[in-house]
Amino acid sequence: MSEPIYKRIVLKLSGEALAGDKDFGINPLTIQKICQEIKDVYELGIEIAIVVGGGNIWRGQTGSEMGMERAQADYMGMIATIMNGLALQDSLENAGVPTRVQTSIEMKEVAEQYIRRRAIRHLEKGRVVIFAGGTGNPYFSTDTTAALRAAEIKADVIMMAKNNVDGVYSADPMKDDAAVKYDKLTYLDIINQSLGVMDTTASTLSMDNDIPLLVFKLNEKGNIKRAVLGEAIGTTVKGKTNE
Numbered sequence: 001m002s003e004p005i006y007k008r009i010v011l012k013l014s015g016e017a018l019a020g021d022k023d024f025g026i027n028p029l030t031i032q033k034i035c036q037e038i039k040d041v042y043e044l045g046i047e048i049a050i051v052v053g054g055g056n057i058w059r060g061q062t063g064s065e066m067g068m069e070r071a072q073a074d075y076m077g078m079i080a081t082i083m084n085g086l087a088l089q090d091s092l093e094n095a096g097v098p099t100r101v102q103t104s105i106e107m108k109e110v111a112e113q114y115i116r117r118r119a120i121r122h123l124e125k126g127r128v129v130i131f132a133g134g135t136g137n138p139y140f141s142t143d144t145t146a147a148l149r150a151a152e153i154k155a156d157v158i159m160m161a162k163n164n165v166d167g168v169y170s171a172d173p174m175k176d177d178a179a180v181k182y183d184k185l186t187y188l189d190i191i192n193q194s195l196g197v198m199d200t201t202a203s204t205l206s207m208d209n210d211i212p213l214l215v216f217k218l219n220e221k222g223n224i225k226r227a228v229l230g231e232a233i234g235t236t237v238k239g240k241t242n243e
């Protein structure tokens, strides 16, 4: 059997991934499926940190476009990610995977506060750590959170699991038949070509810290494990060169 090519990963799950086919809210059955896949990867013995988004519940930008103060709307988005984090924790623990949720906005009745060294300790002890609450700051995204936490815990890779798309394309493959899929890219490509994989803040942070990114399709059974075992699925994004 092949061996995992990473020791410690940050898995970025968007809020959308937890919503199932309704695109909104939390679908426990969808989450169960994802958690089963995470369990399969966990059983390979690698350390897993999860950064969870909140777009299935609330996005700050939507609120701001409707007249809310942006920072206020963003705090609501961060709280949405904590709801998702708790849902993931519930499902992973039901599947027999030990977890800790750490939040960047203190919520001590339901989860631990984010403490970098403690997060690393949990990982070393074989617990999946779920980072919820984003960076704790408005005007940022959970993609940036993934880049930040990956740098802080010295993860080998950010694995960005996407809904319905198996990598990075030159254009939206749902709308443009001529869109081509890239196997390899650099962060500069993403920034210069506005490829919309992750926002610019997240891209520059990952580039500056030399953290590779793997973009792949979530809703294809076994894909997280395939990616961890080094199968060439999806698109890899690296620092200044990608050779």
Ligand code: UDP
Binding pocket: 013, 014, 015, 016, 052, 053, 054, 055, 056, 058, 059, 060, 061, 073, 074, 075, 076, 077, 078, 080, 081, 133, 134, 135, 136, 137, 138, 139, 140, 141, 142, 143, 145
């Ligand atoms: N958010 C924020 N700061 C952060 C992370 C998230 O303000 O560090 C807010 C922001 O309003 C965002 C929402 O939380 O729209 C949900 O996060 P995101 O849009 O990144 O979730 P995803 O698209 O991954 O579901």
